[in-house]
Amino acid sequence: MLVEDDSNDVALTQRAFARAQFANPLQVVTDGEQAIAYLAGESSYADRQRYPLPILILLDLKLPRKSGFDVLGWIRGVPKVRRLPVVVLTSSQQSPDINRAYDAGANSYLVKPVAFESLLALVQTLGLYWIMTNQGPGVVDPGASIV
Amino acid sequence: MEFWRSLTRRARAGSAMRTVLLLVVAFILVIVAAALSYRSSTDVQKAEAGVKTAFQIRREAQVVLILVTDAETGQRGYLLTGDAVYLTPYEQAIITLPDSLQRLRNLTSDSPEQKRRVGELNILLDQKLTELRATVVAKRTAGVDAALRIVHTGEGQALMDRIRNVVGGIIDVESQRLAQGQVVLVRATRQASYFTIGALILAIGVTTVATVMMIASVRGRERQRAAQVEQKTREETDRRIAAIVENSDDAIIGKDLNGIITSWNRGAERIFGYRAEEAIGQPITIIIPPERLDEEDAVLGRLRSGERTDHFETVRWTKHGRPVDISLTVSPIRNDGTVVGASTIARDVTERKRAELDLKRLNETLEERVAERTRQLAEINTELDAFGYTVSHDLRAPLRAMDGFAKALAEDYGEQLGTRGQDFARRIVAAAERMDLLIQDLLAYSRLSREDLRPQPVSLGDVAREALDGLAGDLRERGATIDIVDPLGRVLAHRPTLQHVVTNLLSNAIKFVAPDSAPRVRIWSESRGSTERLWVQDNGIGIDPRYHANVFRVFERLHGAEMYPGTGIGRAIVRRGTERMGGRVGVESKPGEGARFWIELPASRVKNGS
Numbered sequence: 001m002l003v004e005d006d007s008n009d010v011a012l013t014q015r016a017f018a019r020a021q022f023a024n025p026l027q028v029v030t031d032g033e034q035a036i037a038y039l040a041g042e043s044s045y046a047d048r049q050r051y052p053l054p055i056l057i058l059l060d061l062k063l064p065r066k067s068g069f070d071v072l073g074w075i076r077g078v079p080k081v082r083r084l085p086v087v088v089l090t091s092s093q094q095s096p097d098i099n100r101a102y103d104a105g106a107n108s109y110l111v112k113p114v115a116f117e118s119l120l121a122l123v124q125t126l127g128l129y130w131i132m133t134n135q136g137p138g139v140v141d142p143g144a145s146i147v
Numbered sequence: 148m149e150f151w152r153s154l155t156r157r158a159r160a161g162s163a164m165r166t167v168l169l170l171v172v173a174f175i176l177v178i179v180a181a182a183l184s185y186r187s188s189t190d191v192q193k194a195e196a197g198v199k200t201a202f203q204i205r206r207e208a209q210v211v212l213i214l215v216t217d218a219e220t221g222q223r224g225y226l227l228t229g230d231a232v233y234l235t236p237y238e239q240a241i242i243t244l245p246d247s248l249q250r251l252r253n254l255t256s257d258s259p260e261q262k263r264r265v266g267e268l269n270i271l272l273d274q275k276l277t278e279l280r281a282t283v284v285a286k287r288t289a290g291v292d293a294a295l296r297i298v299h300t301g302e303g304q305a306l307m308d309r310i311r312n313v314v315g316g317i318i319d320v321e322s323q324r325l326a327q328g329q330v331v332l333v334r335a336t337r338q339a340s341y342f343t344i345g346a347l348i349l350a351i352g353v354t355t356v357a358t359v360m361m362i363a364s365v366r367g368r369e370r371q372r373a374a375q376v377e378q379k380t381r382e383e384t385d386r387r388i389a390a391i392v393e394n395s396d397d398a399i400i401g402k403d404l405n406g407i408i409t410s411w412n413r414g415a416e417r418i419f420g421y422r423a424e425e426a427i428g429q430p431i432t433i434i435i436p437p438e439r440l441d442e443e444d445a446v447l448g449r450l451r452s453g454e455r456t457d458h459f460e461t462v463r464w465t466k467h468g469r470p471v472d473i474s475l476t477v478s479p480i481r482n483d484g485t486v487v488g489a490s491t492i493a494r495d496v497t498e499r500k501r502a503e504l505d506l507k508r509l510n511e512t513l514e515e516r517v518a519e520r521t522r523q524l525a526e527i528n529t530e531l532d533a534f535g536y537t538v539s540h541d542l543r544a545p546l547r548a549m550d551g552f553a554k555a556l557a558e559d560y561g562e563q564l565g566t567r568g569q570d571f572a573r574r575i576v577a578a579a580e581r582m583d584l585l586i587q588d589l590l591a592y593s594r595l596s597r598e599d600l601r602p603q604p605v606s607l608g609d610v611a612r613e614a615l616d617g618l619a620g621d622l623r624e625r626g627a628t629i630d631i632v633d634p635l636g637r638v639l640a641h642r643p644t645l646q647h648v649v650t651n652l653l654s655n656a657i658k659f660v661a662p663d664s665a666p667r668v669r670i671w672s673e674s675r676g677s678t679e680r681l682w683v684q685d686n687g688i689g690i691d692p693r694y695h696a697n698v699f700r701v702f703e704r705l706h707g708a709e710m711y712p713g714t715g716i717g718r719a720i721v722r723r724g725t726e727r728m729g730g731r732v733g734v735e736s737k738p739g740e741g742a743r744f745w746i747e748l749p750a751s752r753v754k755n756g757s
Contacts, residue, residue, distance in 0.1 A: 008548035015555060062541075091543045093590065094535065114543060114583040115576075116551040 001027040001054035003035040003071060004089075005063050012116065013058070016123040024131065027054060032066025035059075036074050039081050053081065056130045059106075061090040061097060069104055076105040083137035085130060166360040173353035180346020187339030194335055198328035200254055201321040204261065207251045208317045211268065214240040214247065215275060215310055219303070222279045226286055226294055237279060244272060251317075261320055268313045275306040398473075398493040401480070406431045406447060409488060418473070418495050420466030431491075434463045436470065450479050450489050460496065472500040535593055542586055550579040588716035591647065595723045600641035602728055604751035607635035607649075607672050607681050610642070614650040618657070625666055627657045632671035636679035638748035640728045645748075648724040649681070651717040652744055656685040659742075678730075679750040684743045690736040698734060721746065 004010050010028055017026050029035045035057075038045040045051045057075070061068035068088065076082050087108040088101045098109050110126075113119050218240035224233030248269055255261035282303070286294035297303075392399050398415035402408050411426040419426075419434050426433070435443055439461060446456050456477040462470045474494045479486040553575035561569055608631070615622065615629055622629065638645070657666040669684045690698060699722035722732045725746045736742035 006544050006548075008551070009544060012547060012551035012555075015551070091541070093587075094532075112543070112547060114546045114550050114579060116547075116554045119547070119551070 001029065001035075001038070001056070002058045003029050003032070003063065003068070004058070004060045005030045006060075009060075009112065012119060013123070016116070016120045019120055020124045020127055022127050022131070024055075027051065031064040032068065032071045035063075035071045036066065039075065039084075040078070054084065055136055056126075057084055057086045058089045058126075059086050061088060061092060061101065069100065072101065072104040072106060085134070085136065087126065087130065166357050166364060169353050169357040169360065173350050173357060176353065177346055177350045180342055180350070183342040184339045184346070187335050187342060190335040191332055191339060194328050194332040198325055198332060201325040201328060204251065204254045204321045205318050205325070207247055207254065208314045208321070211244065211247050211251065211272070212311065212314045214244050215272060215307070218276070218279060219307060222282060225283060226291060226298070229286070229291070234283065237283070241276060244276070248272065255317075258320075261317060264313055264317050264320075268310065268317070271306055271310045271313060275303065275310060278303045278306060396495075398491075398495075400426075400431070400491040400493065401488060402431050402491065403488040404447065404451060404486065406443060415493070418465070418471060418493065419463065425466075434465070436462060436464050446475075446477050447489075450477060451486060453479050453481075453486055455479070463493065471495055472497045531593065535590060543583060546579045546583050546586075550576050553579070585716070588720065592716055592720050592723060595644060595647075595720060595727055598644075600644055600727050602639040602641055602749070604637055605640045605642050605645055606637050607679070608633060610645050610649050611635060611653070611670055611681075613646060614653050617650055618654055621654065621657060625657055625660075627666040627668060629653075630667070630669045632669065635670070635681065636672040636674055637751040638679045638681075638730075639751045640730075640748050644724045644728060648721050648746060651721050652683050652746065655717055655721075656683050656687065656742075656744070659685070659687040661688055674750065675747065677750060678747045680745050680747040682743055682745045684741060686741045689738040689740050690734065690742050691738050692736070695734050695736070699732060 002010065002013055004013065007030075010030070014026060014028070027038070029038050037043065038051055039053065041048060041051070059068045059071060063071070066074075068090065072086055072088075075084060075086060085107045086105065087110060088106045089110045089112055090097070091112050092098075093111055101109050110122060113122060217236035219237075221233045221236035221238075221240075225231065225237070248265070251265045251268075252262070255265050278297070282294045282297045285297055393412050395412060395414045396417075398418045399410075399412045400408060400415050401410035408426050408429050408431055411421070411423040415426065416422055421429075421433070432440060432443060442459075442461060446459075449456055456475060459475040459477075461473060461475060463473050465471055472495070474496045476492045477489050478492075480488040480490055553572045557564065557569050557572040564572065611631060621627075653668065653670075656668045660666045664686070667686045669682075671682050673680045673682065699718050721744075725732045725748065728748055730746055730748035732744070732746050734742055734744050
């Protein structure tokens with residue numbers, strides 16, 4: 001699942017995912033509130049068939065309504081989703097942001113590269129590591145979808 | 148003082164008078180002495196004349212006697228022999244005797260007694276000559292017997308005896324006179340010389356005294372003149388001091404021990420508003436506020452014991468009741484050691500007081516203002532942080548879009564775009580990449596300014612090698628040769644910042660080389676006492692000395708971006724980073740001869756840990 005408000009970034013990330021040729025679908029939400037609603041399975045996201053729980057969350061920090069930190073804090077506080085790996089993918093290279101993200105429970109912190117090739121490489125590495133290599137936590141919801 | 152002066156003046160006038168008097172006395176004495184010696188010499192002359200006359204009378208009288216005797220002798224010879232030759236003395240006597248008698252008469256004219264004797268002698272001589280003639284005639288006419296008869300009468304003999312007696316009387320008197328005259332002469336001569344010598348001695352003595360007195364008087368007058376000059380100078384000085392006192396900006400006030408004002412200068416008039424004629428004679432308390440009257444008592448008390456009051460700051464009143472801040476200095480005025488009053492110098496310090504008060508207020512509000520300023524600065528810092536966040540986060544998002552979509556365009560629609568379209572897409576991508584670099588460097592630079600850099604011992608060798616590792620791709624691409632002159636020193640620095648600085652230094656060193664030539668970089672360090680200097684020498688295009696001051700500025704690019712790509716922030720990071728760690732940077736270079744950049748940091752004496 002990608003939590004990203006910038007439609008350009010969304011499009012480019014989707015393109016990178018497409019180019020990386022992952023089998024898993026990529027769910028996209030565009031702000032913090034939506035992310036929480038999705039993960040909580042609230043209202044429009046109640047249908048877990050259509051909106052399954054992700055196996056990896058790519059989280060931007062600067063989001064409308066609720067920030068990435070809010071979302072991260074919420075995730076780590078809700079038993080059903082708290083083990084989900086969260087990779088922060090943001091533009092900020094500020095060290096306070098980085099430390100804060102780890103403190104809030106981020107599993108990784110990545111800076112969005114400007115060059116598309118770099119983004120592609122990053123997405124490929126991500127998939128290789130988090131989806132193919134990494135041994136994920138126990139699935140809380142048996143009907144969960146990947147990403 | 149005045150008394151003494153008049154006394155000496157009078158004494159001096161007296162001495163002049165005495166001098167004149169003495170000179171007059173000396174003059175009179177000389178005249179008297181002259182008169183006396185004149186008289187004495189007249190006496191001497193007179194005595195001399197008397198003596199001379201006596202001698203002449205005596206000689207004439209003897210001559211007369213000899214003549215008569217000779218005449219008688221001749222007569223006797225003639226009578227005896229009848230020879231006429233014997234008559235010569237007789238005839239001679241007849242001719243000469245009247246002349247001698249006449250001379251005697253003249254010489255004895257002033258002595259009646261002698262005159263009488265001369266008259267008697269005259270008669271006796273006539274009679275004798277007559278007797279002689281009678282015998283001679285008798286011999287010649289009547290023969291010798293007739294003549295002898297006359298002789299035998301004895302008349303001639305008697306006459307002769309009487310003549311002898313008279314002449315003897317004359318001679319006796321004259322001898323007596325001669326003896327007396329000689330005594331007088333000796334006495335008069337001695338007297339005359341005594342008078343002359345005495346008068347001379349007196350005159351010399353008096354003149355000497357007068358001269359001495361005159362010299363003393365002249366000296367005295369000179370001294371007096373010198374004293375007058377001195378007095379004049381003193382008066383001039385007094386006048387000048389008076390002028391200074393009068394024209395002083397400070398109030399200069401004299402008062403006696405009872406606090407009564409005795410003098411009041413123009414400064415006092417200006418500060419306190421009272422004119423001199425209003426203030427003099429008034430108590431000093433006219434300018435003292437009632438609540439400060441005890442101050443004056445204290446000042447007067449100290450004054451009586453001869454103590455000064457220095458720069459005492461207080462408040463006084465003007466004539467119109469306006470308070471004035473003043474600084475008081477009160478010094479005692481002494482007369483022969485006794486304190487008789489005081490001179491007060493009062494300086495108007497209102498302006499200074501106001502300035503002091505302002506300063507105090509400023510100081511009091513300083514902390515407040517510092518706090519305010521700190522708050523503002525913190526605010527600005529927060530804003531800067533927010534700006535940095537915005538730059539790093541938001542500005543880069545559009546770049547990603549530019550880059551990504553330009554590439555997507557080229558990939559997906561390359562054929563439709565054609566060569567020109569693909570070139571445009573490439574340019575968009577290149578611009579985005581450049582912009583990204585710029586933003587990253589700017590962020591790094593602004594972070595350098597704000598981050599707290601805690602220095603720790605760092606090995607320059609480690610830092611340089613790590614930096615070269617980071618630049619490995621570039622080095623390979625450019626075929627650069629790097630020569631590290633080990634060992635490199637150790638410095639006190641913030642490791643990540645130093646890493647950043649050295650990386651930029653090395654990246655620049657390999658960047659600015661002439662086309663077609665491979666970069667050669669030499670790295671060494673130099674110990675300079677308390678600091679360590681890291682040198683990085685390249686074989687690049689060099690930098691003209693007139694640009695040396697500019698090379699460390701932000702965005703200062705000396706070369707076109709086409710030829711030597713870069714953001715122009717690298718060397719600014721070198722300087723800012725080094726300076727933030729308490730170091731310095733510099734460059735030595737000439738165009739075409741490469742450049743030698745150096746950074747200097749505090750040396751570390753610690754051998755382990757970094």
